[in-house]
Amino acid sequence: MAMTELSTPKTTSPFLHSSSRLSLSSKLHLSNQFRHLLLPPLHTTSNSKISCSVSQNNQAPVAVQDNGSVKTKKECYGVFCLTYDLKAEEETKSWKKMINIAVSGAAGMISNHLLFKLASGSVFGPDQPIALKLLGSERSIQALEGVAMELEDSLFPLLREVDIGTDPYEVFQDVEWALLIGAKPRGPGMERAALLDINGQIFAEQGKALNAVASPNVKVLVVGNPCNTNALICLKNAPNIPAKNFHALTRLDENRAKCQLALKAGVFYDKVSNMTIWGNHSTTQVPDFLNARINGRPVKEVITDHKWLEEGFTESVQKRGGLLIQKWGRSSAASTAVSIVDAIKSLVTPTPEGDWFSTGVYTNGNPYGIAEDLVFSMPCRSTGDGDYELVKDVEFDDYLRNRISKSEAELLAEKKCVAHLTGDGIAFCDLGPVDTMLPGEV
Ligand SMILES: NC(=O)C1=CN([C@@H]2O[C@H](COP(=O)(O)OP(=O)(O)OC[C@H]3O[C@@H](n4cnc5c(N)ncnc54)[C@H](OP(=O)(O)O)[C@@H]3O)[C@@H](O)[C@H]2O)C=CC1
Numbered sequence: 517m518a519m520t521e522l523s524t525p526k527t528t529s530p531f532l533h534s535s536s537r538l539s540l541s542s543k544l545h546l547s548n549q550f551r552h553l554l555l556p557p558l559h560t561t562s563n564s565k566i567s568c569s570v571s572q573n574n575q576a577p578v579a580v581q582d583n584g585s586v587k588t589k590k591e592c593y594g595v596f597c598l599t600y601d602l603k604a605e606e607e608t609k610s611w612k613k614m615i616n617i618a619v620s621g622a623a624g625m626i627s628n629h630l631l632f633k634l635a636s637g638s639v640f641g642p643d644q645p646i647a648l649k650l651l652g653s654e655r656s657i658q659a660l661e662g663v664a665m666e667l668e669d670s671l672f673p674l675l676r677e678v679d680i681g682t683d684p685y686e687v688f689q690d691v692e693w694a695l696l697i698g699a700k701p702r703g704p705g706m707e708r709a710a711l712l713d714i715n716g717q718i719f720a721e722q723g724k725a726l727n728a729v730a731s732p733n734v735k736v737l738v739v740g741n742p743c744n745t746n747a748l749i750c751l752k753n754a755p756n757i758p759a760k761n762f763h764a765l766t767r768l769d770e771n772r773a774k775c776q777l778a779l780k781a782g783v784f785y786d787k788v789s790n791m792t793i794w795g796n797h798s799t800t801q802v803p804d805f806l807n808a809r810i811n812g813r814p815v816k817e818v819i820t821d822h823k824w825l826e827e828g829f830t831e832s833v834q835k836r837g838g839l840l841i842q843k844w845g846r847s848s849a850a851s852t853a854v855s856i857v858d859a860i861k862s863l864v865t866p867t868p869e870g871d872w873f874s875t876g877v878y879t880n881g882n883p884y885g886i887a888e889d890l891v892f893s894m895p896c897r898s899t900g901d902g903d904y905e906l907v908k909d910v911e912f913d914d915y916l917r918n919r920i921s922k923s924e925a926e927l928l929a930e931k932k933c934v935a936h937l938t939g940d941g942i943a944f945c946d947l948g949p950v951d952t953m954l955p956g957e958v
């Protein structure tokens with residue numbers, strides 16, 4: 517079998533074809549039995565792309581044209597040359613229309629947990645087929661092929677397509693969800709201002725790309741740190757997408773806070789509800805014990821050690837990421853992936869009566885008096901349509917207001933550092949005498 521030369525970008529990847537389709541049975545057969553005979557080692561350029569669609573069809577592979585005759589596609593290789601008519605099979609299923617989900621930093625640690633949860637159906641539901649669009653870079657393209665191969669070998673029925681690429685303008689085409697995880701980690705001695713600039717450039721570019729090619733109502737969840745300001749940069753560079761659609765992940769902080777309250781109260785963590793994280797995903801974040809509930813009762817009634825709530829509890833949540841890095845030698849990945857799942861599910865399923873969830877969202881129009889034009893974690897509810905409303909009936913006291921103000925001031929200072937990336941003029945970066953920390957940095 518000859519390998520056909522591909523037009524630019526050149527690659528020797530056997531996967532390079534954008535619309536190959538194969539049946540499950542044929543994939544197993546050819547992938548495992550003949551791949552080592554037929555396929556060259558995986559070498560790609562930065563623009564290489566994997567795409568495969570997988571069906572649950574257990575029949576022998578049949579490559580068909582519209583008129584029913586068998587053919588193989590040109591400019592393709594091996595098993596990925598074959599096209600199958602899956603239409604008849606799909607019509608018998610009560611599946612929803614496929615959705616496209618982009619994930620950046622897809623070869624990183626968080627993604628390594630997240631992608632398999634997405635593909636399993638445990639996030640969007642057992643009747644929701646998905647296409648995964650994985651964004652990587654020159655650094656990660658080989659690893660990304662490895663990720664795609666593992667996804668193949670997992671035989672997920674709902675995973676219909678896997679594409680990999682390094683150009684956000686290609687990868688984000690028509691995506692309905694964009695999970696932006698990739699970002700440069702802060703290295704030893706690196707100023708937060710430098711991190712804001714380096715990662716800000718990434719999110720400015722990705723915002724522009726989403727604006728140009730994504731589905732107009734795409735939901736964007738920014739995980740890469742500093743995630744609030746990155747999300748602000750992203751939304752400012754995507755003026756055609758509703759600002760409301762951009763989120764910064766603070767769900768991990770909410771989950772950590774619930775765990776700490778449960779531990780102190782001696783209850784299982786599913787008894788803790790109405791947990792708000794206010795502000796920045798940093799050590800100024802405010803886990804709100806004033807409005808949270810345990811077994812439906814105000815936390816302050818259940819936990820009477822209020823000094824612990826103000827100091828021990830608050831600090832343990834703010835610094836949980838750092839403690840975890842000390843233990844693990846790296847930042848949390850599995851629990852972050854779980855919290856991304858939780859964050860998405862909170863938007864695609866109705867919020868339980870009386871409860872709410874935290875997510876970092878655009879502050880314009882907020883009822884709490886928080887400065888406008890920031891991405892700030894606040895309490896939200898959803899009807900399950902992907903959208904949300906801010907919760908209005910929350911209480912404030914001096915302690916809470918004071919703490920929220922500190923996180924607000926931090927985000928306002930971060931915003932000034934990235935003015936050149938948000939269209940707000942010349943950046944001026946003064947983060948104060950004490951450099952602010954990500955949760956994982958302390
Ligand atoms: N909001 C939250 O609650 C949390 C956020 N995080 C943040 O999530 C992000 C990803 O974490 P994790 O998956 O563990 O990290 P990894 O280091 O495993 O992966 C990060 C990915 O970022 C990409 N990246 C983009 N730009 C750069 C760059 N300039 N230098 C190096 N890598 C780059 C890399 O992929 P590629 O080469 O393909 O671009 C890399 O695979 C981090 O910013 C982390 O701080 C982590 C935990 C919690």
Ligand SMILES: O=C([O-])CC(=O)C(=O)O
Nearest residue numbers: 837847848954955956957
């Ligand atoms: O700083 C990090 O990368 C880790 C982080 O955000 C966290 O654990 O909350």
